Amino acid sequence: MSKPKVLISDKMDPNAARIFEERGCDVDVKPGMTPDELKAVIGQYDGLAIRSATKVTKDILEAADNLKVVGRAGIGVDNVDIPAASAKGVVVMNTPFGNSITTAEHAIAMMFALAREIPAANTRTQAGEWPKNDFMGVEVTGKTLGLIGAGNIGSIVASRALGLRMKVVAYDPFLTEERAIEMGVEKADLDTLLAKADFITLHTPLTDETRNILSAENLAKTKKGVRIVNCARGGLIDEAALAEALDSGQVAGAALDVFQTEPAKDSPLFGKPNFICTPHLGASTTEAQVNVALQVAEQMADYLVNGGVTNALNMPSLSAEEAPKLKPYMKLAENLGSLVGQLAHGNLTKISIEREGAAAELSGKPIEGAVLAGLMRCYSDTVNMVNAPYLAKERGLDVRSIRHEKEGAYNTLIRVTVGTEQGDRSVAGTLFGADAPRLVEMFGVGIEAELSGDMLYIVNEDAPGFIGRIGTLLGENGINIGTFHLGRRQAGGEAVLLLSVDAPIPPEVVKAACALEGVKVVMPLAF
Numbered sequence: 001m002s003k004p005k006v007l008i009s010d011k012m013d014p015n016a017a018r019i020f021e022e023r024g025c026d027v028d029v030k031p032g033m034t035p036d037e038l039k040a041v042i043g044q045y046d047g048l049a050i051r052s053a054t055k056v057t058k059d060i061l062e063a064a065d066n067l068k069v070v071g072r073a074g075i076g077v078d079n080v081d082i083p084a085a086s087a088k089g090v091v092v093m094n095t096p097f098g099n100s101i102t103t104a105e106h107a108i109a110m111m112f113a114l115a116r117e118i119p120a121a122n123t124r125t126q127a128g129e130w131p132k133n134d135f136m137g138v139e140v141t142g143k144t145l146g147l148i149g150a151g152n153i154g155s156i157v158a159s160r161a162l163g164l165r166m167k168v169v170a171y172d173p174f175l176t177e178e179r180a181i182e183m184g185v186e187k188a189d190l191d192t193l194l195a196k197a198d199f200i201t202l203h204t205p206l207t208d209e210t211r212n213i214l215s216a217e218n219l220a221k222t223k224k225g226v227r228i229v230n231c232a233r234g235g236l237i238d239e240a241a242l243a244e245a246l247d248s249g250q251v252a253g254a255a256l257d258v259f260q261t262e263p264a265k266d267s268p269l270f271g272k273p274n275f276i277c278t279p280h281l282g283a284s285t286t287e288a289q290v291n292v293a294l295q296v297a298e299q300m301a302d303y304l305v306n307g308g309v310t311n312a313l314n315m316p317s318l319s320a321e322e323a324p325k326l327k328p329y330m331k332l333a334e335n336l337g338s339l340v341g342q343l344a345h346g347n348l349t350k351i352s353i354e355r356e357g358a359a360a361e362l363s364g365k366p367i368e369g370a371v372l373a374g375l376m377r378c379y380s381d382t383v384n385m386v387n388a389p390y391l392a393k394e395r396g397l398d399v400r401s402i403r404h405e406k407e408g409a410y411n412t413l414i415r416v417t418v419g420t421e422q423g424d425r426s427v428a429g430t431l432f433g434a435d436a437p438r439l440v441e442m443f444g445v446g447i448e449a450e451l452s453g454d455m456l457y458i459v460n461e462d463a464p465g466f467i468g469r470i471g472t473l474l475g476e477n478g479i480n481i482g483t484f485h486l487g488r489r490q491a492g493g494e495a496v497l498l499l500s501v502d503a504p505i506p507p508e509v510v511k512a513a514c515a516l517e518g519v520k521v522v523m524p525l526a527f
């Protein structure tokens, strides 16, 4: 049998190539290829090892006829089209912890550089100016650090800031009170954080919810003279608004490692006296690069040579024997987790995963992992089956797996219940035939639906004429309805409607649906 062939297409520590060779793979190292060059050669490779520079687009994947795995030596996978990779049957793996300490240290370094204007003082001193009277810094001791995102990197930043005798206020919808106490931080909503913080650091992925989380409007809510650090993802801050806030003095200084467009060749921030930046160097230390290179090569080689799956973002980790039986249950479990995550958005404190009938005979851990991965993917793009249970535990989420020996109305059933500030919310699903996942109950209402693609969830008063009104609204906006599912507690009470549609529903249509007579809740969903 020929050896698997791997391409390393970004600058990576040489340990990666060494491990690939030792584990029985042929490896080519070609950093800096253009997309066209990559497209021309990708068909030859079984594995592609990348950092953030290579963009693994749908176009590249279409040409990747032999590709089995993409390995990201780092955390963020926003440069990989994961749905396109999944459709092509390509596993996408990352190394979720290898560069976290290094990136947290970069954020702290940026905070100090801002507090004491080190880059500008250095430049002018080396130019022979000796500008001793032009710089007056601020101490960080006793100041408040506002942490937006309290995951792996955010919690390391918090621990370092506490060591510097700062107070830490954190905003993260997934942070529980218990975890906040354990971390020694004050849990706050975003507006409170903005009003209190002397320094703000960002540590979230870039999602629809976090894009421009520091918008012009939110920058205006900050304490005057705040200093801001972003070592997470470009796009979390509105760069033009930040430039204006620096000009007006609302923001006293800003330090960015990441930009909306990278490489950043131009920016409204460049040249501002109180602005400093680095070219996406957050993960660039010898230690972190050795960690991620070794880990990505080990994981990819294990998959290519032995079929072992670790830290995959689009595939459950399963042994060869269990896989065929568990696969449809994993899909059902992940969909149910994603559904409750999207619907019960907010502070989740507990989750229970119940298995009944045939589902109770199967191993609970992979099903639990799939529910948690579906749930937590609403909050972080780095969650996978492997790290979801760990992350849930670390964040203080109380996870219970319950096995019911007796069959209920269905011969196999998975029920997921989450505890939210509004009370418990429960959804349940079964398999039709051997392998077709179906939702069968939602918040106590019987409703039968396949969870896939773009969907719309509506709660309305059960009264004549509503279905016509929503159908007309979607039709007038060119939105085609694929499937239509209805459920209700009792005639004339509250009715639940789940529609599958052929394209994402624009926010203005959601708004118009909310305004329809009898409507109580409208929420777009995506699976």
Ligand SMILES: NC(=O)c1ccc[n+]([C@@H]2O[C@H](COP(=O)([O-])OP(=O)(O)OC[C@H]3O[C@@H](n4cnc5c(N)ncnc54)[C@H](O)[C@@H]3O)[C@@H](O)[C@H]2O)c1
Pocket (backbone or CB within 6 Å): 075, 076, 077, 096, 099, 100, 103, 148, 149, 150, 151, 152, 153, 154, 171, 172, 173, 174, 175, 203, 204, 205, 206, 207, 209, 210, 231, 232, 233, 257, 258, 280, 281, 282, 283, 284, 379, 380, 381, 382, 383
């Ligand atoms: N600059 C660099 O070189 C560099 C290096 C490593 C990681 N990163 C980036 O840093 C980011 C954080 O990495 P991590 O390992 O800590 O990820 P993580 O998944 O452990 O943590 C992300 C946190 O953000 C929270 N979050 C999600 N949506 C939120 C919202 N709307 N508001 C507030 N918080 C929200 C999540 O609940 C989670 O706790 C990622 O985007 C990653 O790609 C950058």
Ligand SMILES: O=C(O)[C@H](O)COP(=O)(O)O
Pocket (backbone or CB within 6 Å): 051, 052, 053, 073, 074, 075, 076, 077, 099, 280, 281, 282, 283, 284
């Ligand atoms: O998400 C990450 O791991 C960082 O953004 C690091 O990116 P890099 O590997 O290109 O330095």
